[in-house]
Amino acid sequence: MYVAVKGGEQAIRNAHCLLAHKRRGNTARPELSVTQIREQMFLGVARVMCEGALHDAELAALALKQAAGDTVEAIFLLRAYRATLPRFCASRPLDTGAMRIERRISATYKDIPGGQQLGATFDYTHRLLDFALLAEQEAPKPPESAPARADACPHIMALLAREGLVGEERARAENEPPPDITREPLAFPASRAERLQILARGDEGFLLALGYSTQRGYGRNHPFAGEIRVGKVDVWLEAEELGFCVPIGEIEISECEMVNQFTGSREVPPQFTRGYGLAFGSAERKAMAMALVDRALLAREYGEEASAPAQREEFVLAHCDSVEASGFLSHLKLPHYVDFQSELGLVRKLRRDRSRR
Amino acid sequence: MANMSETPQPGYNFAYLDEGSKRMIRRGLLKAVAIPGFQVPFGGREMPLPYGWGTGGIQVTASLITPEDVLKVIDQGADDTTNAVSIRQFFERVAGIASTTRTREATIVQTRHRIPETPLEPGQIMVFQVPIPEPLRFIEPSETETATLHALSDYGVMHVKLYEDIVRHGHIATCYAYPVEVNGRYVMDPSPIPRFDNPRLHMSPALMLFGAGRERRLYALPPHTEVVSLDFEDYPFEIQRPEAACAICGSTESYLDELIVDDAGTRRHVCSDTDYCQARVKAREAAA
Amino acid sequence: MNVRLRDAQPGAASQLEVPARALSGEKARPLLQVDDVCRLFGPEQGCQEVSFTLYPGEVLGLVGESGSGKSTLLSTLSGRLPPDRGRVRYRDGADWLDLYAAGEGRRRALLRTQWGFVEQNPRDGLRMSVSAGANIGERLMAQGARHYGRLRQCALEWLRHVEIDAARIDDTPETFSGGMRQRLQIARNLVSGPRLVFMDEPTGGLDVSVQARILDLLRNLVREFDLSVILVTHDLAVARLLADRLMVMRRSRIVESGLTDQILDDPQHPYTQLLVSSILQV
Numbered sequence: 001m002y003v004a005v006k007g008g009e010q011a012i013r014n015a016h017c018l019l020a021h022k023r024r025g026n027t028a029r030p031e032l033s034v035t036q037i038r039e040q041m042f043l044g045v046a047r048v049m050c051e052g053a054l055h056d057a058e059l060a061a062l063a064l065k066q067a068a069g070d071t072v073e074a075i076f077l078l079r080a081y082r083a084t085l086p087r088f089c090a091s092r093p094l095d096t097g098a099m100r101i102e103r104r105i106s107a108t109y110k111d112i113p114g115g116q117q118l119g120a121t122f123d124y125t126h127r128l129l130d131f132a133l134l135a136e137q138e139a140p141k142p143p144e145s146a147p148a149r150a151d152a153c154p155h156i157m158a159l160l161a162r163e164g165l166v167g168e169e170r171a172r173a174e175n176e177p178p179p180d181i182t183r184e185p186l187a188f189p190a191s192r193a194e195r196l197q198i199l200a201r202g203d204e205g206f207l208l209a210l211g212y213s214t215q216r217g218y219g220r221n222h223p224f225a226g227e228i229r230v231g232k233v234d235v236w237l238e239a240e241e242l243g244f245c246v247p248i249g250e251i252e253i254s255e256c257e258m259v260n261q262f263t264g265s266r267e268v269p270p271q272f273t274r275g276y277g278l279a280f281g282s283a284e285r286k287a288m289a290m291a292l293v294d295r296a297l298l299a300r301e302y303g304e305e306a307s308a309p310a311q312r313e314e315f316v317l318a319h320c321d322s323v324e325a326s327g328f329l330s331h332l333k334l335p336h337y338v339d340f341q342s343e344l345g346l347v348r349k350l351r352r353d354r355s356r357r
Numbered sequence: 358m359a360n361m362s363e364t365p366q367p368g369y370n371f372a373y374l375d376e377g378s379k380r381m382i383r384r385g386l387l388k389a390v391a392i393p394g395f396q397v398p399f400g401g402r403e404m405p406l407p408y409g410w411g412t413g414g415i416q417v418t419a420s421l422i423t424p425e426d427v428l429k430v431i432d433q434g435a436d437d438t439t440n441a442v443s444i445r446q447f448f449e450r451v452a453g454i455a456s457t458t459r460t461r462e463a464t465i466v467q468t469r470h471r472i473p474e475t476p477l478e479p480g481q482i483m484v485f486q487v488p489i490p491e492p493l494r495f496i497e498p499s500e501t502e503t504a505t506l507h508a509l510s511d512y513g514v515m516h517v518k519l520y521e522d523i524v525r526h527g528h529i530a531t532c533y534a535y536p537v538e539v540n541g542r543y544v545m546d547p548s549p550i551p552r553f554d555n556p557r558l559h560m561s562p563a564l565m566l567f568g569a570g571r572e573r574r575l576y577a578l579p580p581h582t583e584v585v586s587l588d589f590e591d592y593p594f595e596i597q598r599p600e601a602a603c604a605i606c607g608s609t610e611s612y613l614d615e616l617i618v619d620d621a622g623t624r625r626h627v628c629s630d631t632d633y634c635q636a637r638v639k640a641r642e643a644a645a
Numbered sequence: 646m647n648v649r650l651r652d653a654q655p656g657a658a659s660q661l662e663v664p665a666r667a668l669s670g671e672k673a674r675p676l677l678q679v680d681d682v683c684r685l686f687g688p689e690q691g692c693q694e695v696s697f698t699l700y701p702g703e704v705l706g707l708v709g710e711s712g713s714g715k716s717t718l719l720s721t722l723s724g725r726l727p728p729d730r731g732r733v734r735y736r737d738g739a740d741w742l743d744l745y746a747a748g749e750g751r752r753r754a755l756l757r758t759q760w761g762f763v764e765q766n767p768r769d770g771l772r773m774s775v776s777a778g779a780n781i782g783e784r785l786m787a788q789g790a791r792h793y794g795r796l797r798q799c800a801l802e803w804l805r806h807v808e809i810d811a812a813r814i815d816d817t818p819e820t821f822s823g824g825m826r827q828r829l830q831i832a833r834n835l836v837s838g839p840r841l842v843f844m845d846e847p848t849g850g851l852d853v854s855v856q857a858r859i860l861d862l863l864r865n866l867v868r869e870f871d872l873s874v875i876l877v878t879h880d881l882a883v884a885r886l887l888a889d890r891l892m893v894m895r896r897s898r899i900v901e902s903g904l905t906d907q908i909l910d911d912p913q914h915p916y917t918q919l920l921v922s923s924i925l926q927v
Contacts, residue, residue, distance in 0.1 A: 009442050076407065083403035084369060185398030185573045188501045314500050324571050327408025331488065334410065334440050338433045338470045338629055341615055342532035342551040345597050350526055509750045513757075513787025517772070520779045520786065523793055524815050589793040 023068045037061040046252075046281020047071060051322060052078030053182070053201045054085075055251050055280055072203075076323050083182070090178055092236040092245055096255050097155055099231040103282075106156050107225040108259055114153030119230060120282070156227040157257045157274060166259070166272040188314055195297055195317060196290075200278060202320035204286045210310040210320075211292030219296045219308030222261035223275065230254045230282050254279045256287035260295045262302055273302065372419040372452040378402050382420035382575070386566060389577035394539025395507075396490050401573040411444055412570025414467050414486035418448065421482065421566075422465060428456045429463035434471035434612065434629035441469075458632050470533075472554040474611045474633040477563035479580065485548040487569035490576065492536045492546040512544050515587060523592055532597065538585045545576060547584075553596045553612050558584040601626040606637035675736060676701045676841060676873050677722070682731035684721050689896040692718040695731070697892065697902065701840065704867060704874040706888030706905065708881060708920070713894040715877045716845060722875060723762055723843045724752045735841070757784055761834030761842035765849045767826035770833070771818045777804065777829055778814040784837040803832040807862060824855035828862065835870065844876045848883060860886050881921065885909055893917045 024031065038045055038061035048060040052075045060078055067073035103119025106112050160166040172178065172193070181197045190198075199207065214221055232252050236245045258275035262268075275295025277287035296310035309315055319325065370376065378400075385399035404412040422428065428448055432441040436458040444467065445456050457463050460475040467484040477483065493503045496514050506512065515536060522530045535552035539545045547558055548567060558565065558578060565578035578584060588594040602609045604625045611633055613626035628634035677699040685691040692714040699705055707715045720726035722733055724744050733744040735755065744752060756762070764770035771780055778800040782790070790796055801811050807828035818826050827847060834842060847863065848856040864887060867874060878884055884891055885905060892902040893914065901914040912918045 009446070012439060012443060012446075079403045080405040084373075084375070086375065182402075183400045185400055187398065314498075318500075323403065324408045327410065327412075328488070328571055329409075330407050331409025334469075335433050335438055336470070336549075337614055338551055338612070339533040339549050341613070341629075342553070342597060344615065345600070346530055346532050350530070353527060505749070505753075509753055511753065511757075511787060513783050513785075516786040516791070517775055517779045517783050520782060520793065520796065521775050524776050524778065588791075589796075590791050591794050 023066075032065060034058065034061045034065055037064050043282060044069075044071065046279070046283050047204060047286070048074045048078055050280040050283055050286060051075045051201055051203065052082065054078050054082040072322050072326050076326070079323050087180075087183070089237065090180075091248075092238060094233050094235065094253070096229065096233055096253070097153075097158075099153070099229055099233050099253075099255075100250075101153055101229055101231040102252075103230040103284075104153060104228070105225070106227045108156060108227075112156060112227075113159075153229070155257065157259070160226075160259070160272060164271070166274060167262070167268070169274070186317065188317075189300070190313060190317060192294075192298070192301075195313070196276065196278070196294060198317050198320060199290045199293055202290070202293075203322035203325065204283075204289065206320050206322070206325075207289040207293050208285065210296070210316060211289035214292050214296050214308065214310045219299065219306075219311040221275070221292075221295050223258040223292055223295065224260075225288065226257045226259035226274075228254070228256045228284050228288065230284060252281050254282055254284045254287040256284060256291045258288070258291040258295055273298065369451055371424075372422050372448070373404075374402065374416065374419045378416075379420040382416055385575045386417065386420070386577060389566070389575045390564070390579050392543075393578055393582050394537075394543030394545040394576060396574040396576050399573055399575050401570050404570065406443070406447065408571035409488060410440060411467070411469060411486040413568030413572075413574075414469070414484045414570075415444060415447070415568075416570060417484045417566050417568035417575065418465055418467050419452075421484075422448065422452055422454060424452070424454060426454055426464045427462055428454055429458060429460060429466045429632075430456070430468075431466065431471060431473070431630075431632075432469040433614070434473070435631040437631060459636075460632055470549050470551075471612070471629060472550055472557045474628070474630040475636075477557075477561055479562040481563040483561075483563055483565045485550075485565065485567045487546070487548045487567050487574070488571075489534075490546055490567065490569040490572050490574040492534075492544050507543060510542065512538075515544055516589075519587060519589065519592075523589070529588065529592060529594070535594075536587050538587060539578060540582055540584075544587070545584075551597075551612060552586065552594075555584075555586045555594070556596065558582075560584075599626070603628045603634060606634045606641070608634070608637060672701050674701070675699065676703075677736070677875075678732075678734040678741070679722065680732045680734075682718070682721055682728045682733060684717055684726060684728045685897065686717070689898075690714070691897050692721065692894070693897050695899055697899075699841075699873055699875065701873055702871045703890065704872075704876060704888045706884040706891045707875065707877045707894060708879065708884050708891055709894035710920075711879060714897040715879075715894050718894070719843055719845055719875065719877045723760065724756055757787055758837050759840050761837075761839040763827075763830055763834055763842060763844040763847045765846040767818065767823070767830045770830040771826060773818050776815045776817055777809070777821075780818065780829060780833045781836050783833065788837065799836065803836050806835070806866065807832045808858075822855075823851050824859060827851065827859055831863070831866070835866065835872075838870070839872070841873045841875070844874060846878055846880075847876070848880070849878075856883075863887060881909060893920065 038057050041064065044064055045057050045060045048063055048071060049055050049057065052060060052063065059081065060074070063074035063077040066077060101117060103121060104114070104117045106116065157166055161168065179191060179194050179197070181194055186194060213219070230252070232250045234247045234250050237248050238245045256277040260273045260275055262271055262273045273295065275291035277290030277294065279286040279290070293310055293316060296308070297313055297316060299306040299311040300313070306312060381400055385397045389395065389397045401413070401416060404415055406412055406415060418428070428445065429436065430441045430445040432438040435441065448454055449456060460466065460473040463481065465482045465484060466473065467486070469486045472483065491503050493506060493515065496518055497503050497506065506514070519529050519531070522528070531552065533551045534546055534549045535555055537545050537547055537555060537558060547555060560581050560583065561578065562580050564580055567576045586594040599609060599611070599613050601613060603611060603613060605627050608628055611628045611630055614629045616625045616627060617623070618625050675698045679695060679697050682695045683693040685693060695718060707718060709715050717726065721728045727745050734741045735744060737759070742751070742755070762770065772783070778797055781800040781803050782796040785796060785799060797814070800814055804811055804814060809825055809828055818829055821829065848859050851859065860883060866872065867887070874887070876887060888905045890903065891905050891908045892899045893908065893916065894900070895916045901908060901912065901917045908917060909921055912921045
């Protein structure tokens with residue numbers, strides 16, 4: 001009897017055992033701790049939290065450890081865990097205007113109220129391998145004088161809006177609950193809130209490539225980085241029985257607002273429009289790419305021709321999730337021999353038919 | 358109702374999903390049964406198995422299963438393929454239910470790509486894992502457009518594809534996921550079962566449920582539903598007859614897997630339905 | 646004489662508004678009734694204040710320069726673009742169907758049975774990757790035709806009507822010339838026996854010699870199958886050859902309408918005069 005594909009229970013057990021063994025590696029070396037990952041690989045942790053759609057640095061670091069550094073696998077682990085959690089309520093909208101800013105830049109104005117603040121960034125580093133990091137070394141010192149904390153940092157977009165230069169966003173009614181793409185099936189056309197939720201969980205590489213494609217002319221929308229801000233914000237809950245809001249903690253987020261051109265239409269005079277990106281942790285590449293794609297997906301609302309890949313809602317939303325995509329890709333590894341058998345039979349029959357002709 | 362203390366896997370509800378999610382899925386299934394062949398969107402949850410590996414079927418099973426149920430899981434017709442083993446273990450772990458390989462003993466049969474050879478009986482439930490629920494997907498990629506086509510029963514384009522098959526190959530060359538018309542109304546993808554299995558959908562006494570996890574769709578065939586495989590009057594639907602007999606049980610009626618048994622490419626055929634095959638061998642031994 | 650068709654009422658049309666043919670019974674009853682249709686994208690962009698009546702067997706030409714609103718009007722008339730205001734009604738037997746008040750199902754059914762639409766670019770109106778036979782058969786299959794042999798017979802008949810070699814039935818339009826594609830698109834539309842066909846610059850992208858053949862074919866098919874046609878063209882020569890009646894559009898409005906010969910030989914509106922003289926000078 002043919003047994004190779006009928007590996008069964010023992011084969012699965014052995015595979016998992018081998019994986020755990022390889023993950024741990026050489027036991028003569030100290031084991032990587034979850035705390036180390038959380039604190040020293042925090043950008044990787046941020047990505048796992050963001051696309052895993054769960055703000056929990058401890059669990060995201062655990063997922064990265066368990067996945068041996070495979071980001072997509074770690075995101076999947078965190079998502080699967082997230083799906084089992086009860087949902088109590090929705091928080092109040094985050095007030096990013098009240099962010100405790102660590103980094104804030106604008107590419108549209110030389111000077112802005114509250115000032116520009118570089119924060120911790122790879123920008124302007126020369127990408128030279130630092131061989132000193134090969135050896136353990138003395139901890140780098142923090143900068144001598146911490147930059148002065150800007151007091152008021154109004155959103156650049158708010159300044160443009162005050163002049164009527166940027167379109168108003170439709171605010172959700174006070175008692176209208178936000179949609180939840182993890183609970184309700186998506187129907188097309190999707191609302192902007194649903195689109196942003198999907199993009200926020202979307203694969204960074206996919207969004208980066210799509211955003212890039214708009215810059216190269218496939219759905220060009222003339223973006224300027226109006227503002228990028230990274231820092232901590234409070235999360236507030238409205239406790240129904242109390243009748244007032246309480247803060248339940250703070251999270252670090254990256255927010256990007258792109259200023260995009262819009263030529264106006266019959267009803268609307270020329271003005272700027274907004275592409276919006278938001279990500280957990282310090283993740284401005286994700287936030288910027290998301291903002292580009294968000295704006296591209298607004299093409300229909302602004303009556304623009306929507307023909308480029310980044311502008312096609314169904315295409316973008318149906319394919320931007322790495323958990324869905326990697327799952328469906330990996331299912332090709334499952335046995336397909338019943339279907340292949342029927343194709344095999346067909347091809348043989350067709351070849352026979354042809355040779356008879 | 359099962360409670361947490363009976364749950365074999367600590368920290369998770371009976372059958373993994375929380376009761377609210379199960380209710381949501383069952384509501385979707387009720388709607389699906391009420392409108393045979395119609396794809397019901399549902400708020401699919403992320404499962405701890407990858408999308409594409411049966412998350413739709415697993416959610417359907419999880420929403421229905423009770424501690425009294427007996428579960429059979431097959432992949433490619435076999436109980437001992439790795440993915441079937443993995444899913445069966447999942448339910449043993451999170452629901453502590455009994456499982457079987459015998460089609461007759463099962464109350465729920467979750468399947469990927471096959472319908473068992475042993476005829477199903479009233480009261481049994483088949484749960485199909487579905488990768489792409491939309492039969493029109495590869496003709497019309499837009500969800501908005503396919504939804505409209507279904508709503509208006511505008512299925513001409515489906516026959517365009519079958520017409521092209523005949524033009525190119527002399528007969529309809531779709532060998533699996535062969536589209537069917539359900540109850541004279543909706544065109545449905547029967548999941549990638551070989552078309553050999555299509556006749557088993559028609560007027561089946563068992564309830565047939567289909568779950569697509571990644572695409573978040575449920576659909577159903579209630580017992581005794583008319584299921585017609587699409588065809589032309591002068592090119593009627595027909596199934597591929599096996600070209601050999603099973604090397605183990607000798608069956609000439611069942612769907613066969615082809616095996617290459619040596620370096621010279623020698624081929625042998627065995628039943629894809631392992632339970633059916635073993636039962637025939639046992640019956641023969643008993644008779645001898 | 647300048648005939649103002651927007652004043653026309655169903656059943657109360659004056660003799661001048663209809664082609665100079667004997668009117669009797671079915672033919673005397675309007676097929677399409679358009680009342681004050683308006684669809685604007687900007688000031689004078691799109692169409693507005695359009696009213697007219699179309700009779701069975703009549704070919705109505707919509708002429709005007711590009712940007713005058715012809716294509717917008719055609720989309721609105723053909724059920725593809727809801728007007729901001731106004732009504733488009735189609736007579737289906739004894740009933741009048743209000744196009745945009747009817748459900749999408751009814752409208753789509755109409756579009757694929759009693760109506761046809763010939764696109765300027767045949768790529769937009771054909772399935773380029775399926776055979777000519779399937780292209781022709783699609784409408785019939787959508788209506789429930791389930792006999793492969795008869796579908797092929799019908800496809801062969803239509804290939805003959807549009808003068809395409811029967812041997813090409815299993816070839817895809819990708820392998821066809823521009824003129825053949827356009828003829829195939831016409832066959833694909835006419836196979837369901839439509840009463841009303843919309844055409845958007847049907848000879849627009851073709852060489853002059855190919856154009857002549859298509860025009861000749863269209864003229865014969867219109868007569869043979871007694872089609873009503875609404876034809877958008879910027880080419881007055883095409884209009885003269887095919888249309889019984891013309892409506893001249895400029896900056897979203899109909900500025901003049903009447904019998905084709907009348908408009909082309911004795912234009913009243915200054916814009917029409919300019920249009921006609923500019924052609925004649927060429």
